[in-house]
Amino acid sequence: MKAIVHTRYGGPEVLSLGEAPLPKTGEDEILVKVHASSVTTADWRMRAAAFPPALWLPGRLMTGLFRPRHAIPGGEFAGRVVETGRAVRRFKPGDSVFGFSGHGANAEFLAIREDACVAPSPASLSFAEAAALPFGGLAALVFLRDFARVSPGQDVLVVGATGGVGSYAVQIARALGARVTAVCSAANGWLARDLGAEDVIDYHTESPLDRPRRYDVVFDTVGAMNVPASRAILKPGGLFLPLNFSLPEIYHALRGRMFGGPRVHIGVNADRAEDLETLAEMVWNGQLRPVIDRIYPLQDVPDAHAYVQRRHRKGAVVITTATGAAPAALPSEGVMPGLVAEPVPHGICLQV
Numbered sequence: 001m002k003a004i005v006h007t008r009y010g011g012p013e014v015l016s017l018g019e020a021p022l023p024k025t026g027e028d029e030i031l032v033k034v035h036a037s038s039v040t041t042a043d044w045r046m047r048a049a050a051f052p053p054a055l056w057l058p059g060r061l062m063t064g065l066f067r068p069r070h071a072i073p074g075g076e077f078a079g080r081v082v083e084t085g086r087a088v089r090r091f092k093p094g095d096s097v098f099g100f101s102g103h104g105a106n107a108e109f110l111a112i113r114e115d116a117c118v119a120p121s122p123a124s125l126s127f128a129e130a131a132a133l134p135f136g137g138l139a140a141l142v143f144l145r146d147f148a149r150v151s152p153g154q155d156v157l158v159v160g161a162t163g164g165v166g167s168y169a170v171q172i173a174r175a176l177g178a179r180v181t182a183v184c185s186a187a188n189g190w191l192a193r194d195l196g197a198e199d200v201i202d203y204h205t206e207s208p209l210d211r212p213r214r215y216d217v218v219f220d221t222v223g224a225m226n227v228p229a230s231r232a233i234l235k236p237g238g239l240f241l242p243l244n245f246s247l248p249e250i251y252h253a254l255r256g257r258m259f260g261g262p263r264v265h266i267g268v269n270a271d272r273a274e275d276l277e278t279l280a281e282m283v284w285n286g287q288l289r290p291v292i293d294r295i296y297p298l299q300d301v302p303d304a305h306a307y308v309q310r311r312h313r314k315g316a317v318v319i320t321t322a323t324g325a326a327p328a329a330l331p332s333e334g335v336m337p338g339l340v341a342e343p344v345p346h347g348i349c350l351q352v
């Protein structure tokens with residue numbers, strides 16, 4: 001099968017389109033024909049071994065000490081089940097599924113255990129849209145619902161509100177009943193509002209510290225805030241939730257837990273099928289929609305990595321494995337939340 005492969009850490013140039021053996025379907029596994037996958041921040045960080053200094057060793061132990069443990073990158077996927085192992089009960093051939101495998105998804109086929117992070121794909125979504133959901137959706141759901149326990153009427157500040165996680169965080173905080181203030185650039189203010197933000201702060205010209213509003217939760221998806229700054233804008237007892245963390249946040253989180261003080265929560269979201277099902281339900285209820293910035297064909301994964309690594313993406317960057325897909329990308333100002341983008345021989349055709 002065709003797959004993107006890499007055997008060393010480095011820039012996007014270490015990735016190339018190659019041939020890989022078709023994955024074997026274990027007894028408790030399903031074989032998925034991948035119609036769409038994606039490139040996320042996790043993917044480029046693993047490709048570049050770019051971990052915060054404090055997490056360098058744990059990061060390398062996880063991804064491979066000297067070279068990538070998994071040759072095929074790509075964590076998010078959506079596609080159709082083509083084969084099931086003998087013990088599989090949840091799925092059957094022909095089922096449309098989406099999920100998060102951590103690696104192996106930038107390929108034509110992927111084998112994954114039926115009890116891993118995989119669920120029936122929301123019927124109303126195209127494969128490209130379904131593949132845009134898991135990374136950002138799962139992180140936003142677990143951080144806001146489980147770690148912060150956001151409740152109706154709370155004020156939530158989302159920093160990086162139109163990025164891979166932020167674009168889902170705005171929608172999920174809103175769905176949990178919060179009033180959302182989005183921090184993003186002015187050009188993306190319309191998108192943040194469209195996703196449910198009540199107020200928008202352009203980080204190029206203003207700081208949340210300049211505003212009188214105080215927050216129950218500050219969810220920083222980009223690493224732009226620190227503990228003292230968050231403290232200045234949190235209500236008493238409010239929570240700072242940094243998605244990117246290093247030694248200072250770890251110190252404050254431990255200190256707060258042991259001796260009291262500013263509440264800081266650091267964590268990593270687990271990737272669970274039941275949370276995917278919650279995301280699918282939210283899509284069904286109209287509370288959540290995928291946000292797709294660009295769509296690249298499989299052979300252009302290196303370009304997609306370079307784009308995502310610039311850290312100005314809006315929602316997800318999707319990879320399609322459809323045969324003959326044109327090397328098309330939506331224009332950067334053409335973010336199309338909730339639209340179906342169908343690759344056609346000479347470009348991308350957008351349909352509502």
Ligand SMILES: NC(=O)c1ccc[n+]([C@@H]2O[C@H](COP(=O)([O-])OP(=O)(O)OC[C@H]3O[C@@H](n4cnc5c(N)ncnc54)[C@H](OP(=O)(O)O)[C@@H]3O)[C@@H](O)[C@H]2O)c1
Nearest residue numbers: 041139160162163164165185203221224243268269311312
């Ligand atoms: N702990 C966990 O379990 C977990 C899970 C998932 C992700 N993560 C981590 O979370 C981080 C977020 O990932 P992501 O994929 O959402 O990032 P991303 O998509 O690269 O973020 C890009 C967004 O950040 C915005 N941005 C850049 N600088 C900003 C600033 N100073 N203030 C406000 N917004 C700014 C950009 O807006 P403009 O284009 O308008 O500038 C863009 O919308 C990553 O480091 C990832 O590794 C952790």
